[in-house]
Amino acid sequence: MEVEAAKRPSRTYGFLRAVSGVLAVGLVLLALGNIGVQFYANSRDLPGPGMLSVIAHVAAALVAVGAQIVADRYADWRAPVASFVVLVVAGATLWFFWWA
DSSP: OOOOOOOOOOSTTHHHHHHHHHHHHHHHHHHHHHHHHHHHHHHTTOOOSOHHHHHHHHHHHHHHHHHHHHHHHOOSTHHHHHHHHHHHHHHHHHIIIIIO
16 A cells, blocks of 8 residues: 655745744734733733633634644645735734734
8 A cells, every 4th residue: 555645845835834933923922921911910900901802812823823734734725825814813813902
């Protein structure tokens, strides 16, 4: 029985995958920071960022990490689409919870 070798990710979209990877890690760090600030605020009876912000940051981080895994594992059309998903999720999260 012959087993097909796994496709290695293409270097064509390497820069795009690198940028989306950095953004995915950044979203994870923002989610962890949001969780920490919310716990601190709750322990000191301060308002904090709120549960909506914490849940949205955690959801965005999970989506971004999942899309980044797809972008890193596949070499076909799914890689740039998944990287683009990370870019959109990061941009939307930053826009709605930090800049607007």
